Amino acid sequence: MGDGCQPVAAEHRLKSSNELRWPAELGMSHRRGGIKIGPLSKPQGAKMNRTVIGFGATGLLALAGLNAHAALTTYTCTHLATEGGHNIVEPYAINRRGVAVGCCSYSNQFSSGATLWKGNGQTVELHSLSKSHSVSYDVNDQGQIVGYGMDDVREQHALVWSDHRAVPHKLIPLPDGVAPKARALNNKGHIVGTSGIVNNTTNTVHAVLWRDGRVIDLGTLGGRKGQHLKRSEARDINAAGVIVGTSDADRRRTPHAVRWDNPRTIVDLGTLPGTDLISHAVAINSTATIVGHGSYQTGDLTNVHAIAWHGGAVIDLGALPGDGTSRATALNDEGVVVGFSRLDYLKERAVIWYGLDQPPVDLNTLLSAGGCIDDEGEPYPLHRATSINSHNEILVMGMVRDFAGDPKYRIFRLKPVAR
Numbered sequence: 001m002g003d004g005c006q007p008v009a010a011e012h013r014l015k016s017s018n019e020l021r022w023p024a025e026l027g028m029s030h031r032r033g034g035i036k037i038g039p040l041s042k043p044q045g046a047k048m049n050r051t052v053i054g055f056g057a058t059g060l061l062a063l064a065g066l067n068a069h070a071a072l073t074t075y076t077c078t079h080l081a082t083e084g085g086h087n088i089v090e091p092y093a094i095n096r097r098g099v100a101v102g103c104c105s106y107s108n109q110f111s112s113g114a115t116l117w118k119g120n121g122q123t124v125e126l127h128s129l130s131k132s133h134s135v136s137y138d139v140n141d142q143g144q145i146v147g148y149g150m151d152d153v154r155e156q157h158a159l160v161w162s163d164h165r166a167v168p169h170k171l172i173p174l175p176d177g178v179a180p181k182a183r184a185l186n187n188k189g190h191i192v193g194t195s196g197i198v199n200n201t202t203n204t205v206h207a208v209l210w211r212d213g214r215v216i217d218l219g220t221l222g223g224r225k226g227q228h229l230k231r232s233e234a235r236d237i238n239a240a241g242v243i244v245g246t247s248d249a250d251r252r253r254t255p256h257a258v259r260w261d262n263p264r265t266i267v268d269l270g271t272l273p274g275t276d277l278i279s280h281a282v283a284i285n286s287t288a289t290i291v292g293h294g295s296y297q298t299g300d301l302t303n304v305h306a307i308a309w310h311g312g313a314v315i316d317l318g319a320l321p322g323d324g325t326s327r328a329t330a331l332n333d334e335g336v337v338v339g340f341s342r343l344d345y346l347k348e349r350a351v352i353w354y355g356l357d358q359p360p361v362d363l364n365t366l367l368s369a370g371g372c373i374d375d376e377g378e379p380y381p382l383h384r385a386t387s388i389n390s391h392n393e394i395l396v397m398g399m400v401r402d403f404a405g406d407p408k409y410r411i412f413r414l415k416p417v418a419r
Contacts, residue, residue, distance in 0.1 A: 016217040023087060052419055061167055072157050075363070075394070075414040080117040082411075088112070091411045093138045093184075093330075094395040097121045099164075101136040108240045114147050116164045117411070127156060127167045136161070138184045146182035146191050158182040158210075174208060184236045192218075192234035192243050193207070207234035207245050209263055218381070221247045221256065235282045244281040245292050245367045251375050257281035257292050257309070272316060279307065283330045288355070291317075291328035291337050297326075300320075306339050308356050315356050320349060326360065328353070329389045338363075338385035338394055350382035350396050363396065363414070372398050372412045381408050393414045 044291035082089055082104045091102040105112035114126040116134035126145065129132035134149030148169065158180035159168035170406075173180040173195045181194040191210040195217075197203070204379055207218040220230035230248035237243045243260040249268060257269040257279040271294050273275040277293030290309040295302050296316065298378040304330035306317040319326035320341040328339040337353040351360040364371075364382050372380050380398025387395040394414040399407050 003409045017067070035233050038370070047266060049245055049288075062388050073199060073365050073366065073392075073416040073418060075416055076368050076369075078121060078413045078415070079372070080411040080413055081123055081375055082115065084276045088396070089115075089409045090135075091386050091395045091397055092136070094141075094389050094393060094413065095139045096141045096390070097143075098142065098391075098393055098413065099139055100387070101147075101190055102411065103131075103135045103147075111310060114145075114149065114159075115146050116145065117413075118164075121413075124164045126164060128163060129159070129170075130234050137182065137376050140187045140189070142187060142189075144185060144189060146185050146193070148181040151213040155179075156181070158191075158195075160185075160191060160333045171210050174206065174215055174217055177378040180208070182214075183234065186237050186239055186241070188239070188241075190246070192237045196384065204229060205231045205233065207243070207247070207260075207327075209234065209237075209243065209260075218260055218263055219266060221249050221258065221266060221268055229253075231255075234260070235280075235374065237242045237287070238284045239286050241290075242284060242288060244284045246280045246291075254278060257290070257294065259284075259290065259309075263271050270314060272305070272307065277302070281309070281327070285331050285335070286333045287335070289331060289335055291331050291339075293327040306337070306338065306353075306360075310356055311389065317353055317356070318359055320351060320360055323347075323349075326351070329385065331356050334356055334390075334392070336388055336392060348383050348399075350385040352385065352388075352393075352394070353375065363394070368417065372396075372410075374398075374410045380412070382412070383409070 004025040030254045036188060088105045094100040100117040102115055103112040112133055114134040114148050115126060116124040116126055126136055128149040129151040132150040136147040136356050139145045143163045145160050148156055148161050150156055153352055156179040156333055156343060157172040160171060161168045174197055178196040178198050181190050185191040187235040193208055194205050196205050209216045209218055218234060222230045232247035234243050234245040245258060246255045249256040249259045255278045257285060259267045259269055268375040271279040274297045276297045279293040281290050284290045293304050294307045295304055303324045306326040308315040317328060323341045323343045327340050328337050331337040335355055339351055340348055341351045342348040350363040351358050380400055383395045383399040385394050385396045394411050396414060398410045398412055401407055
């Protein structure tokens with residue numbers, strides 16, 4: 001997904017992993033074949049003996065201890081409308097009660113509005129610091145919401161809304177901090193995100209945790225040495241307070257997926273096998289299964305696949321047949337993963353993995369009669385799945401192009417129905 005309801009970036013072809021840096025771009029390559037099994041690339045300063053498990057054209061390799069759904073389901077589709085006819089929408093999260101958050105804007109504007117959709121589909125434009133840019137990234141089961149917004153002088157602040165009716169509260173940045181951004185929270189109200197750090201020796205961004213009225217710098221890989229140059233980002237936190245995200249792993253700023261078991265302990269989750277590859281962790285569930293994406297090599301080309309970390313293994317989740325790129329964006333406590341698979345920018349499809357030992361399934365093929373239709377009766381192919389809750393309700397984005405070839409986006413909520 002983009003950041004802040006801006007149009008999704010144009011297609012980008014990669015020639016080497018040096019072009020696949022931070023944030024990760026989505027490239028194109030030929031489909032890989034076969035099943036990859038080999039050692040994980042060694043994380044920074046750690047001794048490891050881990051296994052990489054992948055899916056290829058020849059079949060599946062099951063991961064013991066994870067149960068896939070016995071049978072596929074079908075989904076009903078509800079359009080989550082926007083106020084004012086916005087044509088750029090980005091859905092980010094859905095909680096246990098079916099409340100969703102994201103942001104809305106127009107393609108000819110560089111600002112957006114933090115938005116909430118109630119369980120009944122009603123749209124609520126959240127209060128912000130000004131009429132300028134704001135984004136809501138996550139909502140917990142108590143209805144607390146986090147994101148960021150600009151004030152009247154265009155200064156960025158991390159924000160938390162106690163509920164959808166409230167005026168947001170500004171979260172404090174780090175000392176010498178600028179432009180903080182809140183990305184996720186758990187049901188205890190612990191919040192993670194980023195804060196810029198600017199002083200005489202530092203100009204970087206660090207992952208942070210807001211807890212008990214304090215802001216804590218989570219640091220980067222490699223300890224204190226070089227932290228003033230390295231970047232990190234916290235993307236999710238589970239009920240136990242385990243945090244996942246990304247940190248630069250070396251002086252070349254190669255991003256690696258990381259886990260913080262506590263604010264002082266950072267673990268490099270590593271990458272798929274290869275040289276100079278990257279990885280990003282974006283979500284964690286209550287069983288500490290982590291999903292994200294990472295680069296892999298096919299000949300001279302480097303591409304991106306959805307990956308997961310579970311029980312000491314890194315799992316290449318693969319892509320739809322014929323696609324070179326995939327990303328996992330979220331998972332629930334049952335281990336059901338959602339995201340998207342991509343051949344190119346014109347062919348991107350929302351997908352679901354019913355377990356870490358299962359191949360991706362195109363959600364467009366699982367819709368009940370009628371598919372996903374907006375309030376004007378126009379059908380929308382499902383482009384990306386961005387969140388899934390404990391009831392297996394899925395937040396998705398659909399896209400069509402208008403007569404001028406410009407994209408139009410709509411948000412839908414999928415509800416499972418036993419087949």
